[in-house]
Amino acid sequence: MTDNNNGVLVVVEMEGNQPIDLGLEMLALARRLTDSVGGPVTAVAFGDGLETAGEVLISYGADQVLINDNNAFSNFHAEAWLPDLSKIIVEVAPAIVLVGHSDAGTDLAPRLAFRLDVDVATGCEAVDVINGRPHMTRGCFGGLAREVVTFARSPAIATIRSKSQEALTPIIERSGEVKHVTSILDVNSIRTRVVKREREKAVGGVKMESAKVVIGGGLGLGGPEGFKTLNEIAELVDGAVGASRAACDLDWCPRSYQIGLSGRTVAPELYLAVGISGASHHMAGCGNSKTIVSINSDPKAEIFKSSRFGIVGNSQEIMPALAEEIRKLKA
Amino acid sequence: MKIVVCVKPIQNPEIPAAQFRIDEEAKVLIPVSGLSPVLSPFDEQAVEAALRIRDRAGEGSEVEITIVTIASKGARAAIKAALALGADNAVLLSEPTFDGSGGYVTARNLAKTIRTIGQVDLILTGRQAADWDAGVVGLGLAEILDIPAITFARDVQIADGVVTVQRVLQDGIETVEADLPALVTISNELGKVRHASMRETMRAAKKPVKEWIPEDIGLDEAQVGSSAIRYELERLYIPVNDIECEFISGDSPSEIAATLAQHMREANLI
Ligand SMILES: Cc1cc2nc3c(=O)[nH]c(=O)nc-3n(C[C@H](O)[C@H](O)[C@H](O)COP(=O)(O)OP(=O)(O)OC[C@H]3O[C@@H](n4cnc5c(N)ncnc54)[C@H](O)[C@@H]3O)c2cc1C
Ligand SMILES: Nc1ncnc2c1ncn2[C@@H]1O[C@H](COP(=O)(O)O)[C@@H](O)[C@H]1O
Numbered sequence: 392m393t394d395n396n397n398g399v400l401v402v403v404e405m406e407g408n409q410p411i412d413l414g415l416e417m418l419a420l421a422r423r424l425t426d427s428v429g430g431p432v433t434a435v436a437f438g439d440g441l442e443t444a445g446e447v448l449i450s451y452g453a454d455q456v457l458i459n460d461n462n463a464f465s466n467f468h469a470e471a472w473l474p475d476l477s478k479i480i481v482e483v484a485p486a487i488v489l490v491g492h493s494d495a496g497t498d499l500a501p502r503l504a505f506r507l508d509v510d511v512a513t514g515c516e517a518v519d520v521i522n523g524r525p526h527m528t529r530g531c532f533g534g535l536a537r538e539v540v541t542f543a544r545s546p547a548i549a550t551i552r553s554k555s556q557e558a559l560t561p562i563i564e565r566s567g568e569v570k571h572v573t574s575i576l577d578v579n580s581i582r583t584r585v586v587k588r589e590r591e592k593a594v595g596g597v598k599m600e601s602a603k604v605v606i607g608g609g610l611g612l613g614g615p616e617g618f619k620t621l622n623e624i625a626e627l628v629d630g631a632v633g634a635s636r637a638a639c640d641l642d643w644c645p646r647s648y649q650i651g652l653s654g655r656t657v658a659p660e661l662y663l664a665v666g667i668s669g670a671s672h673h674m675a676g677c678g679n680s681k682t683i684v685s686i687n688s689d690p691k692a693e694i695f696k697s698s699r700f701g702i703v704g705n706s707q708e709i710m711p712a713l714a715e716e717i718r719k720l721k722a
Numbered sequence: 723m724k725i726v727v728c729v730k731p732i733q734n735p736e737i738p739a740a741q742f743r744i745d746e747e748a749k750v751l752i753p754v755s756g757l758s759p760v761l762s763p764f765d766e767q768a769v770e771a772a773l774r775i776r777d778r779a780g781e782g783s784e785v786e787i788t789i790v791t792i793a794s795k796g797a798r799a800a801i802k803a804a805l806a807l808g809a810d811n812a813v814l815l816s817e818p819t820f821d822g823s824g825g826y827v828t829a830r831n832l833a834k835t836i837r838t839i840g841q842v843d844l845i846l847t848g849r850q851a852a853d854w855d856a857g858v859v860g861l862g863l864a865e866i867l868d869i870p871a872i873t874f875a876r877d878v879q880i881a882d883g884v885v886t887v888q889r890v891l892q893d894g895i896e897t898v899e900a901d902l903p904a905l906v907t908i909s910n911e912l913g914k915v916r917h918a919s920m921r922e923t924m925r926a927a928k929k930p931v932k933e934w935i936p937e938d939i940g941l942d943e944a945q946v947g948s949s950a951i952r953y954e955l956e957r958l959y960i961p962v963n964d965i966e967c968e969f970i971s972g973d974s975p976s977e978i979a980a981t982l983a984q985h986m987r988e989a990n991l992i
Binding site: 531532535655683696703704719720 | 956960967979
């Protein structure tokens, strides 16, 4: 595989019969990339009960949708996806393959690259075509640096960070083609067995990735009680609560709160960082927020360097007061 | 039972941002002087995962833990650290042009190294090396060796030739198992790493460390280091941050909070 040039292929993860936001964000990126590399945007969706997926993906920018609808795909399982996905990529022969930098994508993309004997750039923030070649920009060194890489072979596989791209406004009238894939999966080839899945429910019902306001708590909260106030404020503003790894490590909050390099990526209108020092590993998960406001007792805290507004003070005093002031404004 | 833990020596990933420097011209990291390499944190936790398996197997069990590293220089201290934690022996593939950022070459050469070691039941790696943050080598290695791989483990248990892993997901935990031989990548949720005991630290000096050069395991020049890399580093830089922080002050917490709440209302967030 060295001269693939048939557009851009996007692996879109589905939640039930709906694409996840990251999938739609990647379709927008794919659209822009095909302006330079030519060819179609092909969306690939694996799942169970995907009758309406084709139209949705076309309205968000796909020219061609390949649907692999099979109850073996109702949950992500890398080994189950690989045979079909590799075959699809060989057949479509895209110049670029985009995969979400999600739990599933980070587990899938490197395997795919080695199977196809091509290379992968993980956690990309940008892909640009320069002189006909895809250039992948990704964070490295814990978020302190960026590298831009190009590959000798094609397709170039890139996993894309959530919220690094903006989805297009869907156009219902857009036309495209929907095809159903015939699976070649031999279930006997699957060597890993999922014996149990336990999911935490989103607190307060607002998902961190789609919340307009995210409040992140760190060690400066002083203990698990600090998260109670954050939850209270989040509820008042329809926001979500996240945390630094250090706070998660101490079990001050659920694991799933972790924002950062090895946690979740958020880019809300407002990220309120409370008692967080601003390590690059943390900023890797919230640096794309529209506005960062931070509250820290140390005027020299690193976090102020990425903040639009800063408050030097004790979070244990400021946060209850903030809850109070918001209540007043809402009254 | 034989466990291989792949570890990469890197510059301490937790140095203050102000100390971190890059030569943009040469596209390389400028190492902080006087700082010796450490085990990449997830790899250190992979060593811990192996030790926990051996602990659980109990006294007199035949669990052998081998550390495997590919490095150009400065690997000795990191290998020592892993041995001091309690690993039994180590193999260093010493490669003068090793650049460390090419997942493809690293995975291929690790595979070759591990095949040369012989029969291995379990391979552990970090979820990603904390320098380039790629997260490619573990899965690549499993693909090349054609063994099952389970990523992002917070717990790894072995019983009757089966590895059972608790996998960390963003919104939960998945329990996954596979028959050995298998590869597992370790995430930070594995938790705290033990301190090297005095006894193990003293024993570490005497533990066997094999140092191989690529030719020793049948790798020729075209297959190693920079000459084998299939990607090009076009640019390496530190992003500039041009945000000016405006401080909100006031006479009391409620005054400060009121100003912040007002800003939020103006931004239509309340
Ligand atoms: C490979 C790697 C991956 C990592 N991945 C992640 C990741 O995904 N996410 C992540 O968050 N971290 C990650 N980390 C850890 C990261 O480097 C930091 O250690 C961590 O983010 C620090 O958390 P913190 O800011 O809560 O704690 P600290 O760094 O201890 O900061 C606490 C802050 O609170 C302030 N403070 C103290 N008291 C008060 C008070 N009363 N009121 C207000 N402020 C107060 C202090 O001034 C300080 O700035 C990773 C590290 C490594 C090496
Ligand atoms: N040079 C190396 N020597 C030994 N193991 C390595 C090396 N590079 C990467 N690894 C292993 O592969 C994991 C993932 O690395 P990476 O794909 O580079 O992020 C690391 O956590 C290590 O366990």
